[in-house]
Amino acid sequence: MVAAQPRAQDLVYIAIMELPNDLIKEILVRLPLKDILSYKCVCREWYMLISNPNFTTYYAQHSPFTTIFLDQYHFCTKSLSLLEFSPNGDFTQIRIKPKIPEFQDINSNGVTIIGSCDGWLFLLYHAYRPCYLDDRVIDKIYFCNPLFERCVEIAQDRSPWGDLDYKVGYIPSTNNYKLLRILYNRNRVEEAKIFTIGVDKDWRIVEDPFTFWEPGSDYEGVCFNGAYHWVTDNENLDNICTFDLLEEKCSAIPNPPGLLPFSSENVKLTILSDRLSVVDYSDCSQMNIWTMEKYGVAESWFRNISILESWIPHQKHLINFLPIAVLRNGNLIFSQMYPGNSYYFSLGKKQCTPFMFLNVDGLVGETMYENAFGPRFYSLEGIESGGQ
Amino acid sequence: MVTTDEKGPLTAKKKSVIIRSCDGDEFLVSESAAVLSTSLKKILEEKEDRLIHLSDIDNKTLAMVIAYLSTHADDGLSDDLKRSFDQEFVSGKEFDVLKYLVLATDTLQVTCLCYTVAKKMADIMKNKLVEWVRREFDIQNDYTPEAEAEIRRLDAWAWDDRQLEDD
Numbered sequence: 001m002v003a004a005q006p007r008a009q010d011l012v013y014i015a016i017m018e019l020p021n022d023l024i025k026e027i028l029v030r031l032p033l034k035d036i037l038s039y040k041c042v043c044r045e046w047y048m049l050i051s052n053p054n055f056t057t058y059y060a061q062h063s064p065f066t067t068i069f070l071d072q073y074h075f076c077t078k079s080l081s082l083l084e085f086s087p088n089g090d091f092t093q094i095r096i097k098p099k100i101p102e103f104q105d106i107n108s109n110g111v112t113i114i115g116s117c118d119g120w121l122f123l124l125y126h127a128y129r130p131c132y133l134d135d136r137v138i139d140k141i142y143f144c145n146p147l148f149e150r151c152v153e154i155a156q157d158r159s160p161w162g163d164l165d166y167k168v169g170y171i172p173s174t175n176n177y178k179l180l181r182i183l184y185n186r187n188r189v190e191e192a193k194i195f196t197i198g199v200d201k202d203w204r205i206v207e208d209p210f211t212f213w214e215p216g217s218d219y220e221g222v223c224f225n226g227a228y229h230w231v232t233d234n235e236n237l238d239n240i241c242t243f244d245l246l247e248e249k250c251s252a253i254p255n256p257p258g259l260l261p262f263s264s265e266n267v268k269l270t271i272l273s274d275r276l277s278v279v280d281y282s283d284c285s286q287m288n289i290w291t292m293e294k295y296g297v298a299e300s301w302f303r304n305i306s307i308l309e310s311w312i313p314h315q316k317h318l319i320n321f322l323p324i325a326v327l328r329n330g331n332l333i334f335s336q337m338y339p340g341n342s343y344y345f346s347l348g349k350k351q352c353t354p355f356m357f358l359n360v361d362g363l364v365g366e367t368m369y370e371n372a373f374g375p376r377f378y379s380l381e382g383i384e385s386g387g388q
Numbered sequence: 389m390v391t392t393d394e395k396g397p398l399t400a401k402k403k404s405v406i407i408r409s410c411d412g413d414e415f416l417v418s419e420s421a422a423v424l425s426t427s428l429k430k431i432l433e434e435k436e437d438r439l440i441h442l443s444d445i446d447n448k449t450l451a452m453v454i455a456y457l458s459t460h461a462d463d464g465l466s467d468d469l470k471r472s473f474d475q476e477f478v479s480g481k482e483f484d485v486l487k488y489l490v491l492a493t494d495t496l497q498v499t500c501l502c503y504t505v506a507k508k509m510a511d512i513m514k515n516k517l518v519e520w521v522r523r524e525f526d527i528q529n530d531y532t533p534e535a536e537a538e539i540r541r542l543d544a545w546a547w548d549d550r551q552l553e554d555d
Contacts (some may be wrong), residue, residue: 019525023490026502037546041518041539043527096545117492148542305470 118226
């Protein structure tokens with residue numbers, strides 16, 4: 001308390017003091033993940049403080065660390081980890097082992113990553129059944145919070161023959177997660193189904209025909225602001241295509257000005273500092289990163305950063321580099337394809353250096369999937385019941 | 389209401405305020421430094437009184453906060469110099485001292501110092517035993533051994549291969 005007038009009792013020095021929870025929170029959000037989790041054991045009050053969703057929100061705004069989810073592959077061994085980066089590029093690799101009920105070892109084949117979204121990890125498990133029972137495959141989808149081990153089955157489906165693509169997205173306005181399942185036939189969308197986690201009992205057919213959807217690489221699109229975004233190669237369209245997960249309809253938002261031709265060959269989408277961003281590769285000597293400051297507003301696109309080819313290692317191609325996260329000091333983490341690897345980019349030094357991540361065998365494995373990851377310190381309750 | 393235009397010449401006169409700690413010692417502080425604290429700024433806006441008494445901040449802590457405020461109010465110092473001052477300011481300080489300091493930043497509402505001290509405290513707390521944390525924060529363990537074991541089991545990986553420190 002601040003008092004303007006002195007009072008007699010104020011002059012007594014108070015030796016015992018307890019920090020209010022707001023200050024404890026200020027300190028805890030600046031700790032590495034492992035410390036935050038283990039300090040839940042300090043006392044019940046700290047447990048409540050850390051498990052409260054407000055803490056996760058506050059952590060996202062104030063933590064000095066940036067976390068990346070990483071899926072590595074090496075000689076049939078899969079290894080999942082979280083990489084916790086300090087602003088200076090130092091990182092801690094935390095191995096995670098989600099436990100799927102039917103499946104003892106997540107690291108063997110059969111389990112693939114659908115994606116990570118908002119602190120959750122979505123896994124796909126192909127459960128092959130003996131052919132005399134059914135010649136089709138049962139797909140089971142699980143989700144887990146990688147900070148905890150428990151996996152929960154959220155949906156299953158008999159997968160039809162054909163190429164399947166799963167997407168997962170979060171709708172902030174309703175606090176729901178939806179799964180999108182797209183079936184292709186000869187590079188055309190044959191059928192799209194949707195499933196609201198915790199709400200739907202079964203998959204529903206999406207009415208929208210997905211005319212401009214292109215099956216493509218792992219980098220084809222991003223989920224942001226309750227919509228899935230992708231770049232189409234259709235010549236008649238020079239916007240960013242969207243599928244609004246709430247309305248369950250395709251639409252479009254404006255692309256950055258003057259980017260022609262706007263096609264998936266020279267443009268990729270990413271999320272940087274919680275903003276939709278476009279990476280333009282049309283100039284082979286440099287990569288231009290555009291950021292949409294205000295979602296949906298065409299005038300708010302601005303050219304954020306340009307990366308010259310001379311800043312990346314020799315014999316590497318800019319087109320294979322995609323920025324996936326911004327560290328607290330503005331430096332970037334790049335994901336590289338062919339071969340899969342990650343790079344730290346220092347804006348000050350204008351230099352891109354590769355990381356060495358070891359897989360479970362202690363070998364340098366190829367990166368299969370990596371994504372910026374926002375840790376959440378509370379468990380699965382909530383999402384299972386439809387986010388209520 | 390004082391408009392921004394009128395405020396300019398007012399601060400230029402380098403008015404001072406007297407701040408008294410709970411130990412009774414008084415510190416003369418320039419008004420430009422004092423107003424970096426949101427709480428002090430509010431008091432100065434409401435009262436003509438140039439003497440402010442802080443009933444729960446001791447001498448040692450108050451002296452530190454005032455040194456911080458005065459440095460940050462100095463227009464002659466560059467942002468880089470202020471940043472390195474901040475680093476120097478918290479380095480080498482004991483955990484207990486930082487606890488009083490962070491509490492004072494809360495009372496006085498000096499957000500940037502609060503963040504700097506909280507960061508330093510977090511740096512010291514890294515990789516420590518739970519028992520160390522309880523001791524330093526003067527917290528009683530209110531878990532039953534079973535309840536504590538259950539929490540440790542659920543977050544098993546957080547306890548893997550850790551070389552924890554207890555000093």
